[in-house]
Amino acid sequence: MKPSSYALDATFAALADPTRRAILARLANGEATVTELAEPFDMSQPAVSKHLKVLERAGLISRSRAAQRRPRRLEPRPLAEATDWIERYRRIWEANFKRLDAVLQELKHKQKKTVEALLQDMKSKPKKGRFK
Amino acid sequence: MTRPAALKVTTPTDRELMMTRVFDAPRGMVFDALTSPGLMQRWLLGPPGWTMPVCEIDLRVGGKYRYVWENADGRKMGMGGTFKEIVRPSRIVATELYEDYWTGGETLVTTQLVETRGKTTLSTTVRYASREARDAAIKMGATKGLEASYDRLEQLLTA
Numbered sequence A: 001m002k003p004s005s006y007a008l009d010a011t012f013a014a015l016a017d018p019t020r021r022a023i024l025a026r027l028a029n030g031e032a033t034v035t036e037l038a039e040p041f042d043m044s045q046p047a048v049s050k051h052l053k054v055l056e057r058a059g060l061i062s063r064s065r066a067a068q069r070r071p072r073r074l075e076p077r078p079l080a081e082a083t084d085w086i087e088r089y090r091r092i093w094e095a096n097f098k099r100l101d102a103v104l105q106e107l108k109h110k111q112k113k114t115v116e117a118l119l120q121d122m123k124s125k126p127k128k129g130r131f132k
Numbered sequence B: 001m002t003r004p005a006a007l008k009v010t011t012p013t014d015r016e017l018m019m020t021r022v023f024d025a026p027r028g029m030v031f032d033a034l035t036s037p038g039l040m041q042r043w044l045l046g047p048p049g050w051t052m053p054v055c056e057i058d059l060r061v062g063g064k065y066r067y068v069w070e071n072a073d074g075r076k077m078g079m080g081g082t083f084k085e086i087v088r089p090s091r092i093v094a095t096e097l098y099e100d101y102w103t104g105g106e107t108l109v110t111t112q113l114v115e116t117r118g119k120t121t122l123s124t125t126v127r128y129a130s131r132e133a134r135d136a137a138i139k140m141g142a143t144k145g146l147e148a149s150y151d152r153l154e155q156l157l158t159a
Helices: A005-015 A018-027 A034-038 A045-057 A076-124 B027-035 B037-043 B131-158
Strands: A061-063 A072-074 B008-010 B016-023 B050-057 B064-071 B076-087 B091-098 B107-116 B119-128
Touching: A005 A018, A005 A045, A005 A076, A018 A034, A018 A045, A018 A061, A018 A072, A034 A045, A045 A061, A076 B008, A076 B016, A076 B027, A076 B037, B027 B037, B027 B091, B027 B107, B027 B119, B037 B050, B119 B131
Parallel strands: none
Antiparallel strands: A061 A072, B008 B016, B016 B119, B050 B064, B064 B076, B076 B091, B091 B107, B107 B119
16 A cells, blocks of 8 residues: 555654654553653653644544543554655665675775785885885 | 664655665775765665666766666666765765656755764765655655565566
């Protein structure tokens, strides 16, 4: 299934903020109330509520209607769609960078050989060296 | 848990995508591997099965570059742009535009190299022209993923 660009847009906007990412990380461990979510941050409850609204609009979290304290919980699907796209991008570049690692190792090896050859050259021809 | 060398991909803003990766080499060497055609053609290949027959670079501010990739079926994908800033060995800023069916529009790509104790951290930030452009790129990415899946399915069915 292809996610709509509008939905992805809302997901990425919601994920762009570090506090909101921390809230999602907390909710990945299980549902929590606004008070519990506000605890680890140096932030007022209304400020946390604002972040929760953004996450809710993006469909990343939902709140339980039943309980009086209305705990928030993580909604895994939109997050999976966004990370899917990033994951594909990451895989292509990781393959590129693994090949780059090999190229760099070869360059380092060549450089070492060149330096060794120069040192050898200086040792074997002391009279033609720097102190001519 | 992430190893120090693992590639990280993040979305710092809703118009940007950022990649960070550590390489076990001094940054002058990494800079050369990122900007020398003979070396790039060995690693900048993308998905499996693609080669890079064209890699032209005029490495100066205002200079152009053009890359073409090709797969075994003869499908081609071209890309190019203009260098905006070059500070060897620490920074490259260049525009980037895919030629054919890529609909994400022109992006601005900033590459930074930071060296610590002989290792180099590469950070590449891709900045899309607008939110719409980035959405289009994401849609394209989603389509590409589907294409790759269909290709694999076809392989299975014809095996």
